[in-house]
Amino acid sequence: MNVAIVFDSSTGRTRTAAEQMAGVVRAAGHECSVQSVQDAGPATVSAADAVCIGSWTEGLFVVLQHATKATMEFIDRLGPLDGKPAAVFCTYKLAVGGMLPKMAARLGERGANVTGQFKSRGAFAAEGFDDWVRSLG
Numbered sequence: 314m315n316v317a318i319v320f321d322s323s324t325g326r327t328r329t330a331a332e333q334m335a336g337v338v339r340a341a342g343h344e345c346s347v348q349s350v351q352d353a354g355p356a357t358v359s360a361a362d363a364v365c366i367g368s369w370t371e372g373l374f375v376v377l378q379h380a381t382k383a384t385m386e387f388i389d390r391l392g393p394l395d396g397k398p399a400a401v402f403c404t405y406k407l408a409v410g411g412m413l414p415k416m417a418a419r420l421g422e423r424g425a426n427v428t429g430q431f432k433s434r435g436a437f438a439a440e441g442f443d444d445w446v447r448s449l450g
């Protein structure tokens with residue numbers, strides 16, 4: 314399988330988390346690209362067998378958390394995902410509020426079958442991400 318991981322990172326934690334997640338995907342025998350929302354091409358990402366999109370958490374720490382504008386705009390630029398498996402993730406410091414379901418719903422609007430939502434309180438792959446990778450087959 315060919316998995317595309319795309320992230321938005323300001324200070325590098327989400328980038329490192331995404332790279333660790335790519336390591337988990339590759340260790341399971343899949344191919345995996347990992348690129349920022351600034352560098353990734355929506356057409357190439359849409360052509361992957363599975364996609365995983367992540368953002369750092371932006372908000373007022375305890376309320377109004379959301380994915381970055383660049384993350385949501387990237388999701389909106391994806392082509393039809395036709396039921397492909399997908400996941401969303403974020404890194405955060407305190408609380409993520411409802412941002413992951415919102416990211417998942419937006420990716421669902423592109424036709425993805427969003428089967429994973431992960432949050433990492435640091436620059437590492439979230440617990441349970443390996444189960445999502447296993448679910449890809």
Ligand SMILES: Cc1cc2nc3c(=O)[nH]c(=O)nc-3n(C[C@H](O)[C@H](O)[C@H](O)COP(=O)(O)O)c2cc1C
Nearest residue numbers: 322323324325326327369370372374404406407408
């Ligand atoms: C302006 C700003 C707002 C933030 N708001 C939140 C927040 O609402 N909740 C939270 O848990 N972390 C919040 N954070 C912390 C970041 O989401 C967290 O440090 C993240 O891992 C940074 O990822 P990055 O290094 O990839 O940019 C905020 C950080 C900044 C700079």
